Amino acid sequence: MSYTIALNFEDGVSRFITCKAEETVLDAAYRQKINLPMDCSDGVCGTCKGHCEQGAFDMGDDYLEEALSEEEEAEGKVLTCQMVPSSDCVIQVPVASTLCKTQVGEITGQMACVESLSEDSIELMIDMDEDAELAFLPGQYINIQVPGSEETRSYSFSSCPGDKRVSFLIRNVPDGLMSGYLTRTAQSGDPLTLTGPLGSFYLRDVKRPVLMLAGGTGLAPLLSMLKVLEEKGCDQPVHMIYGVSRDDHLVKLDELDAYVQQLPHFSYTTVVADEASEHPHKGYVTHHMDAEILHDGNVDVYLCGPPPMVDAVLKHFREQDIMPASFYYEKFTPNQTSEEAA
Structure with a gap:
């Protein structure tokens, strides 16, 4: 038995390692030539502290309160020198990948x-x-x-x-x-x-309703997320608003229609900005963010689109006095992709 551990470094680099049964994350990383921060490796200093975003694990009780407090543990903080996974996990490592003697693959x-x-x-x-x-x-x-x-x-x-x-x-x-x-x-x-x-824009564990907002080719990462939700199953409502400039810029609608059939709680709305369009939903995604899909803020929002779209959605939330439970977004320009998540 082994598990896949995603190590997400603060410079945006992700590295994936395999952790054997009863092996700590720190030992697994060192075995695969990734030197995670550590001084003592005994649960005493807290140098190897990170944040586990997803997955199940055992921390045991052989570490000091000074290294990891009860409050930190309740927030998902872990000591990689003590953490023994019992499933695949995603861990935020609060240092740059280069400091761990690794780099982008x-x-x-x-x-x-x-x-x-x-x-x-x-x-x-x-x-x-x-x-x-x-x-x-x-x-x-x-x-x-x-x-x-x-x-x-x-x-x-x-x-x-x-x-x-x-x-x-x-x-x-x-x-x-x-x-x-x-x-x-x-x-x-x-x-x-x-x-x-x-990148730090990726699907987290689904624990509440999800709202996906896509602008143009910003649809891509959301399609990847939908594929995973279909494979794993999802019992929460997932709604997507997909906006484009013109009618003929809408793509992958057959794939989205298939997800409506295959993912029981999935629905989507397409929006076209062109004023000359006869599309039933015109304007921008913010014009179609009805109250029922915002769930009074009890919603995880994933947004991928050009900077003006991201800024418009942020402004809309402020004006509506809505603070989603979590809000992950990615801005992109034609020549590059940049990450920003909150």
């Missing part, structure tokens, strides 16, 4: 296919090499090196963790470096180098 794959979904969106699929070990949390992103250049671009996975063929929704940017490669010169079998995974 590099993996390779080959171009599988490129499909134009709309004038605005491209779907990229990559087959990972047989020996490539790619793990990520649903919602995270990865950097892809543009063939023929030293430049990289950041894209969120739309596929499910564990898939050997990974997929991405990419905005078709006129004269964009990656867009130009994908639309003009990309060939099946082209070698690709990816570095990651990265």
Whole structure:
């Protein structure tokens, strides 16, 4: 028996390790050449303290109150030198990855296919090499090196963790470096180098209703989350509002319709900003955030979209005097992805 432990460092780097039965996280990390912070390794100093966001574990009672107080333990804080997982876990490590003598992982794959979904969106699929070990949390992103250049671009996975063929929704940017490669010169079998995974925008344990807000290709990480929710099951209501600029920019609706059938409590609304559109829901996502999907603030919100959309949603919450139980968001621009989570 072994468990997968996601170590999320404060610089946005994620590394995944395998923890054997009855093995502490600290020992497992050192065995896999990741030097987590530690001084004593005996539950005395508190140097190895982190925060467990997901998963089950045993902390035993061989540590001092000075190293981990009851209040900290109630908040999910852990000592990795004492923590013995009994399931897969996600742990926040409050230092940079470089200080733990590790760095962002590099993996390779080959171009599988490129499909134009709309004038605005491209779907990229990559087959990972047989020996490539790619793990990520649903919602995270990865950097892809543009063939023929030293430049990289950041894209969120739309596929499910564990898939050997990974997929991405990419905005078709006129004269964009990656867009130009994908639309003009990309060939099946082209070698690709990816570095990651990265980011603090990922699906947490679902304990209350969920509201997903997607802007354009910001739909990608939410699709990854929905795939995981379908696999694991979800007994909480999940609603998505998916906004685009024009009618023909709406993509993956067949996939969303399938989730309506497969995920019992899932529903979604599409919104088009174009005033000339005859779409039944026009405007912006904030125009369609009705009270029933906000559950008086007892809701986890996941938002991925361009900066103006993120700012508009934050402003809407302030004006409506609503504070969601948790609010995770990711801003992106055409050339890069940046993380901000709260």
